[in-house]
Amino acid sequence: MINNIKLKRKEVLKLTQNENYKIIPYEEKYLKDAAAIWNEVVEEQNSFPQNVPFTETEADEFFKSQTRTACLFEDGKMVGIYILHPKNAGNCGHIANCSYGLTKSARGKGLGRLLVEDSITEGQKAGFRGIQFNAVVSTNYAAIKLYQRLGFKILATVPGGYKNPDGTYTDTYIMFKELI
Numbered sequence: 001m002i003n004n005i006k007l008k009r010k011e012v013l014k015l016t017q018n019e020n021y022k023i024i025p026y027e028e029k030y031l032k033d034a035a036a037i038w039n040e041v042v043e044e045q046n047s048f049p050q051n052v053p054f055t056e057t058e059a060d061e062f063f064k065s066q067t068r069t070a071c072l073f074e075d076g077k078m079v080g081i082y083i084l085h086p087k088n089a090g091n092c093g094h095i096a097n098c099s100y101g102l103t104k105s106a107r108g109k110g111l112g113r114l115l116v117e118d119s120i121t122e123g124q125k126a127g128f129r130g131i132q133f134n135a136v137v138s139t140n141y142a143a144i145k146l147y148q149r150l151g152f153k154i155l156a157t158v159p160g161g162y163k164n165p166d167g168t169y170t171d172t173y174i175m176f177k178e179l180i
Helices: 002-016 028-044 056-064 111-125 141-149
Strands: 021-025 068-074 077-086 095-102 130-137 153-163 169-178
Touching (some): 068 111, 130 153, 141 153
Antiparallel strands (some): 153 169
């Protein structure tokens, strides 16, 4: 397992220097692909809290309401998306929350790391002092390892915090990374 992680890190270094990958801000012209990626993750029902897919109108409004919605392109085709926004309002609005989605075909290639790293950079630029994930499903091993490698810490476990499609419950983690 450790060898795979080292290999992945080398692959990610190549990815970040590869002009075939671009992360750009969401625009309405990307709606169809962005909504499809988001809804694909929603329909899997193993990571996002949302359990009903968006219509395109709902998705467009949702993406535009974020501090940042960014799209990841591989060779000109959208393969990923993330959202960045305050996790709360007012005196707690300085901590961000993010969600990430990749097409099934883009997973396992180190592309999630590109999304998370971009959200960290953009979160800092936007003045956020930290990023908090409120409900990382404990069985989402790849995401947890990635977040930890990028400096996120597990602050707490919420027993049974995620309801699975079969009616059972899985623990979730609250994870945090300081940005200052």
